[in-house]
Amino acid sequence: MLSHALEMTRDAVIGPWTPGKYPITPSPFVTNDLKYLSGTRRFQTRLGALSGRFRVTSGAGGAAGATLALDGDTILTLEQPTDPQLQSQLPMLDAYSDLRLDRIGEIQIQLDDILSFYGAMSQLDSDRRKHSLQLLVLVQSLCVQLEMQVKHYCHGKRPVDFDLGIQPVIQTPDHSTFPSGHATEAYALATVMHRMQTDQDAATGVGANALPFRIAHRIAANRTVAGVHYPVDSAAGAVLGIVIAEAVLALCTGTKASNAALNWNNLPASPASAGARDFTPATLKAGLGLGQLGGVSDVEPLVAPLWTAATGEW
Known part of the structure; x- marks a missing residue:
C-alpha cells in the first residue's frame, strides 16, 4: 500500500521527470565516520574491524591448546587440561550442586543474558549510556567469536561425559567445556565496566576484588553450580576474557596491549600440583599475570570514537 501511495504522489507532484530540475548535493563521505549507517550496520562494521585484528590458532608444536594473537603478537596461550585433571574436579561439582x-x-x-547483571550495578540504557551499552555488546560479541575458536582447539570433555550422576539442571552445550564462554564474556564485560568507571586496568580491579569482577565470578561459578563446567574452565575463561577486553581497550586508546601468563600453580587443576582447587577471586588474583606487549597498538579508527563517547557518559 505504501509503495503504491508513494508512486501516485510522485506522479502527481513531479510529473514528467526532467534531468537537473530538482538537483541536490550529496553529503561528502567522511572516512571512519559511521553515523550514516543504521545501528545494526555500525555494529557489524565495528565487529568486523575488531575481529580482523585477532587470530586464534592451535597450540604450538601440536600441543593440545590454543593461542590468541593480536596483530600477529601472542597475547595468550591456553593449555588443554587432561582428562584426569578434569575428572579430579568432579567432587567440586557435586558440592556446588x-x-x-x-x-x-x-x-x-x-x-x-549476562549483561543485565552489570546494568543492575550501573544504569545501562539506550539513552543515558547508549555508547557504553554499544561498546559492551560489541566486546561480548567479539568474545563469542574468539572463544568458540579457542574452545575448538582446546576441546575438553564436559562433566556429563565422565559421570552420569552429575545430572545438570540445564542442557549441556555441544561445544568444549574449556574454557568457559560465560566466564570469558563476564570477565571481559567486567574489565570494560571497571575501566569506564574508574580508569583502572583489570589487574587493579581483580586485585581489589572490585564489584564488576565479583559479578563476573558469580556468573562463572553459576555454570559450575548448574553442572556444565569445571572450576578450571572458569579460571581459563576469566583470563581469556580479561585479555580480549584489554586488547580492545588498547586498540581504542593506542596504548600497549596486555599479554597474560597463567600461573597454573595458583589456579584450579594445576598440572604441577596434586589435587583440585576451586576457582575463587583469590585464586584468580594469585594466578593472573598481566604484562604488556612491546609496541604501542595501532588505534582501530572504526571503534576508537565509540570508546571516547562511552567514557564521556560516566
Missing part, C-alpha cells in the same frame, strides 16, 4: 535451588533463577536468565 547444593546451591542449585538457590541459584536456578540466575542460571536460567544467564543462559542468554
Whole structure:
C-alpha cells in the first residue's frame, strides 16, 4: 500500500521527470565516520574491524591448546587440561550442586543474558549510556567469536561425559567445556565496566576484588553450580576474557596491549600440583599475570570514537 501511495504522489507532484530540475548535493563521505549507517550496520562494521585484528590458532608444536594473537603478537596461550585433571574436579561439582535451588533463577536468565547483571550495578540504557551499552555488546560479541575458536582447539570433555550422576539442571552445550564462554564474556564485560568507571586496568580491579569482577565470578561459578563446567574452565575463561577486553581497550586508546601468563600453580587443576582447587577471586588474583606487549597498538579508527563517547557518559 505504501509503495503504491508513494508512486501516485510522485506522479502527481513531479510529473514528467526532467534531468537537473530538482538537483541536490550529496553529503561528502567522511572516512571512519559511521553515523550514516543504521545501528545494526555500525555494529557489524565495528565487529568486523575488531575481529580482523585477532587470530586464534592451535597450540604450538601440536600441543593440545590454543593461542590468541593480536596483530600477529601472542597475547595468550591456553593449555588443554587432561582428562584426569578434569575428572579430579568432579567432587567440586557435586558440592556446588547444593546451591542449585538457590541459584536456578540466575542460571536460567544467564543462559542468554549476562549483561543485565552489570546494568543492575550501573544504569545501562539506550539513552543515558547508549555508547557504553554499544561498546559492551560489541566486546561480548567479539568474545563469542574468539572463544568458540579457542574452545575448538582446546576441546575438553564436559562433566556429563565422565559421570552420569552429575545430572545438570540445564542442557549441556555441544561445544568444549574449556574454557568457559560465560566466564570469558563476564570477565571481559567486567574489565570494560571497571575501566569506564574508574580508569583502572583489570589487574587493579581483580586485585581489589572490585564489584564488576565479583559479578563476573558469580556468573562463572553459576555454570559450575548448574553442572556444565569445571572450576578450571572458569579460571581459563576469566583470563581469556580479561585479555580480549584489554586488547580492545588498547586498540581504542593506542596504548600497549596486555599479554597474560597463567600461573597454573595458583589456579584450579594445576598440572604441577596434586589435587583440585576451586576457582575463587583469590585464586584468580594469585594466578593472573598481566604484562604488556612491546609496541604501542595501532588505534582501530572504526571503534576508537565509540570508546571516547562511552567514557564521556560516566
